[in-house]
Ligand code: NG1
């Protein structure tokens with residue numbers, strides 16, 4: 170009763186706004202920050218239920234809206250493994266957030282605790298963090314109010330302003346019973362990555378400098394802290410680091426801008442830093458869990474994008490080569506596979522398949538990619554937009570650790586594979602870790618950006634946001650490559666696509682925005698554009 174009184178008091182301070190319907194989607198809750206205080210309070214309650222249900226395992230709470238505009242914010246829960254919240258709990262989050270009154274919140278909370286068989290006398294541990302958005306501190310207060318309702322039984326730890334992937338790392342490291350994953354702090358994260366990167370670079374450094382567009386977000390803070398740990402083997406030149414300039418976050422910069430516009434951020438264009446041939450740059454998104462690279466074509470000076478597909482292809486090929494060099498016996502021959510979504514450029518899929526690298530296509534959303542990647546010994550997953558990582562299975566690590574190499578070459582390959590497994594964030598996509606991954610592979614290959622880019626040529630493509638009266642009538646199937654409903658629409662799409670050379674197009678409802686997305690690719694830019702327009706007309 171004490172607990173319910175405390176919850177009721179907090180709930181009265183954070184009433185749910187009327188006429189708002191919340192939904193815990195692929196990226197948690199995400200909307201205008203002003204609509205979120207009641208949601209944060211209630212997410213605090215759910216985080217505690219989840220932790221108590223799991224006998225006090227540490228649960229993470231991240232407050233961010235990633236690449237969305239500055240006035241937005243959001244919140245998502247991180248499970249003890251460092252992965253996204255168990256999907257069966259998403260509905261509980263949605264239910265709690267939509268209770269119209271304090272009374273209904275109390276009754277839903279009580280019902281949930283009973284149905285989920287939560288023993289409220291169990292301890293709970295929660296670690297939370299937030300990005301640089303001005304709305305962060307107020308929302309954190311609402312979260313803390315929710316957590317504090319439980320009194321002494323809940324231990325909380327505030328990581329402060331940090332990136333989404335660092336929070337995931339800390340959650341995973343905290344829950345790691347073997348104590349081998351790393352120290353569960355920001356410092357532990359930086360040291361683990363710096364050590365693995367130094368092992369991989371060896372005497373290949375110092376490397377050529379890289380320019381990093383931080384989207385004026387939290388990546389700037391994390392990058393600064395990391396580079397002071399790393400030292401000078403990789404000279405990093407941070408750009409767009411204005412975390413306290415109002416309106417700057419994600420504005421005309423960042424990974425989402427670069428990928429969508431397929432162009433340089435104007436600030437980088439005008440600075441001229443990329444004009445020296447061979448210079449490469451990358452962009453993080455607003456919470457530093459996505460990264461894309463780019464450079465200017467040596468003779469033409471045109472913008473060349475190296476997106477998530479390009480990263481996946483280069484990394485999968487390289488790790489595949491290392492596995493061969495490692496010469497593990499046939500029983501332990503590790504299988505490297507790639508997981509993509511329908512947004513992967515058709516050329517990348519074709520290239521991988523032609524080189525006998527297995528490719529799985531899954532629906533949009535990190536949880537789908539992550540789980541499919543876990544089915545490979547070494548699973549590389551990237552969304553075209555630059556969110557991704559590489560997962561090493563426990564049995565792969567075991568095989569590498571117990572191998573008895575027959576030559577110095579194999580011994581080296583094994584050592585490097587193990588170092589990659591340490592360098593790469595095993596919980597979630599991570600811009601900082603992925604940047605080092607790419608730099609390490611380039612250093613080993615002896616490649617610059619243009620050699621990396623040379624593997625295959627992207628098909629011209631277009632992604633269009635279409636506003637429709639009701640996006641819920643659109644139901645996708647076959648890893649979102651086809652529309653099941655409205656009936657008959659897919660036939661019309663197929664008819665149209667047929668008319669375009671190397672044409673491919675699909676339509677799906679967005680999971681994060683109130684729109685339907687149309688993707689189209691074809692042999693030429695004009696055809697891709699025309700196809701996108703034609704499909705948009707069918708959808709509207
Ligand atoms: P939606 O809005 O469902 O298309 C977007 C991205 C996803 C993923 C999520 C989560 C595209 C086309 N879609 O999903 O890849 O990153 O946001 O943030 O980029």
Ligand code: ZN
Nearest residue numbers: 235454456458
């Ligand atoms: Zn993000």
